[in-house]
Amino acid sequence: MxxxxxxxxxxxxxxxxxxxxxxxxxxxxxxxxxxxxxxxxxxxxxxxxxxxxxxxxxxxxxxxxxxxxxxxxxxxxxxxxxxxxxxxxxxxxxxxxxxxxxxxxxRFASRTPNNSESWRRLGRGERPQPGEVARxxxxxxxxxxxxxxxxxxxxxxPTQPAPTLLSGHAPAGLWEGLAAQVEAHGFTLHQVPDAAAIGGANGLTDFSTRQVSVRADMDDAARVKTLAHELGHVMLHSPDASGATDGAAIDAVLHRGIAEVEAESVALMIGAAHGLDTTTYTVPYVSSWASSVPGADPVEVVQATAERVRTTSLRVLDQLDTAQVxxxxxxxxxxxxxxxxxxxxxxxxxxxxxxxxxxxxxxxxxxxxx
Structure with missing residues (x-):
């Protein structure tokens, strides 16, 4: 045996x-x-x-x-x-x-859960003792x-309905859903007349004023994509964003290339989940940004970045009342x-x-x- x-x-x-x-x-x-x-x-x-x-x-x-x-x-x-x-x-x-x-x-149990060394592993079928917390x-x-x-x-x-979109159009309710999430994170959303108003960009997130700006002179699909990109910045790269103290978040903040990759990738996943054409979404060569963290294994950087993108996108998608693939x-x-x-x-x-x-x-x- x-x-x-x-x-x-x-x-x-x-x-x-x-x-x-x-x-x-x-x-x-x-x-x-x-x-x-x-x-x-x-x-x-x-x-x-x-x-x-x-x-x-x-x-x-x-x-x-x-x-x-x-x-x-x-x-x-x-x-x-x-x-x-x-x-x-x-x-x-x-x-x-x-x-x-x-x-x-x-399963583990502890009477003093704040003490990492106090946890004991429970045997099969064993229950925590009175006063113990189980995890x-x-x-x-x-x-x-x-x-x-x-x-x-x-x-x-069963047949599952799939979203169908015309070129340049955005899924019904997607802009409103993304805008609501931006505002739920304590940012105000502004639509500016053109790129000149925000330094030539399509969108801009200002953490000091807690303001997100998006160009109004783009088609609906481009505006939604830009808003999703800025929401990615809000959720991942704000100094007080959830999880901003973990190593991957710090890497993203310190290395602007990774921060842009993460925000664009969040937009990409949200767009793909709604059937949007994502061929125009631009991400730089993986080898360039994955090697930007000194001493880190590029493969591990890619895996960490991808998983942060996925979990962030899921948080966004789960709160949207939209038709998704x-x-x-x-x-x-x-x-x-x-x-x-x-x-x-x-x-x-x-x-x-x-x-x-x-x-x-x-x-x-x-x-x-x-």
């Missing part, structure tokens, strides 16, 4: 190593601004997943396409083995799942698996809000990413940027 446990642990570590290698290679391949734009567009359509996991899904699906196992080069909807079953669909024989990174969590923390990673809808068959999925989850998938213990044993290549376990996994995944 001890040999089996050790062999199982070694097999899991080997799979994790392989996934980390694949992830590093895929992120390292983001060389140009065009590559970055395509990666974020894909992430916008799979925004229920972390940036790292969207990259893993993208590259593995493309590999499957090259081998002729799937018919399209990009996936449509992905879900775990048992999640597909809840929708009346089955993974087809011979279809391998796409490995992703999922956190392993454990769930991530203690590691495990490989999990998802499949694209094209790798399954069974009941048809899907988030990568199959239409009709209902996630349970309660957690049940996931069985420790599973069939090879099958996911424990079940509706019961997913809410906790997703919450932790977003928090740690997996």
């Amino acid at each position: 001890r040999h089996q446990t050790r062999d199982s642990q070694q097999a899991r570590e080997a799979k994790l190593d392989a996934l980390h290698t694949k992830l590093t290679e895929s992120v390292g391949a983001l060389v140009s601004g065009e590559d970055w734009r395509r990666a974020l567009e894909f992430s916008a359509r799979f925004r229920s997943r972390s940036f790292n996991n969207t990259m893993l899904i993208y590259i593995q699906h493309n590999e499957a396409f090259q081998l002729g196992r799937v018919l399209a080069p990009t996936p449509t909807y992905v879900a775990g083995f048992k999640q597909w079953q809840t929708l009346g669909r089955q993974v087809m024989k011979g279809q391998s799942g796409y490995g992703i990174l999922a956190p392993v969590t454990a 769930t923390k991530m203690v590691g990673l495990r490989p999990a698996y998802v499949w694209d809808v094209s790798q399954t068959d069974g009941d048809p999925l 899907g988030d990568g989850d199959p239409p009709g998938l209902i996630r349970e809000t309660t957690q049940r213990r996931v069985p420790g044993r599973q069939a090879p290549g099958r996911s424990t990413d079940t509706p019961e376990s997913r809410p906790v996994i997703e919450q932790t995944e977003q928090a740690v940027g997996l």
Whole structure:
């Protein structure tokens, strides 16, 4: 039994190593601004997943396409083995799942939660003692698996409406929704007559006066894109923005190139989530801004930047009452809000990413940027 446990642990570590290698290679391949734009567009359509996991899904699906196992080069909807079953669909024989990174969590308890050394790990089924505070923390990673809808068959999925836009037009309610969020952060929004009024820019965020300005002489789509860009600055780069004290935020403030990349990327993801044409969104070469932080690994800078962009975009999108494209989850998938213990044993290549376990996994995944 001890040999089996050790062999199982070694097999899991080997799979994790392989996934980390694949992830590093895929992120390292983001060389140009065009590559970055395509990666974020894909992430916008799979925004229920972390940036790292969207990259893993993208590259593995493309590999499957090259081998002729799937018919399209990009996936449509992905879900775990048992999640597909809840929708009346089955993974087809011979279809391998796409490995992703999922956190392993454990329960901890403490009588003095402000003391980081006071937390003790609870055993399986153990409950906190009277007076103790309990929290769930991530203690590691495990490989999990998802499949694209094209790798399954069974009941048809519900039809999901997609936003349709005319060139130059903005989605209904998007300007108003973004403007409300700018004002909710304590900034006033002004529409100026032209670029000359704000130093030749399309938009400007002034943290000293807490004012956001946007040119009024652009078409609706351009105005919305600019407003989303400035909202990105407001949320990520204001001295009192939420999370502005973390290392990534400080890097962005100190290195103007990263701050502009983050703001433009937030605008890009919000636009892509609404079906806007994002081909005109401009991001400089990844190699230039990813190398601007002294002593930092460019791949890690890209991953941190992308995850900050994704989580910020999600905060914006979740508050908008607008028609948006899907988030990568199959239409009709209902996630349970309660957690049940996931069985420790599973069939090879099958996911424990079940509706019961997913809410906790997703919450932790977003928090740690997996």
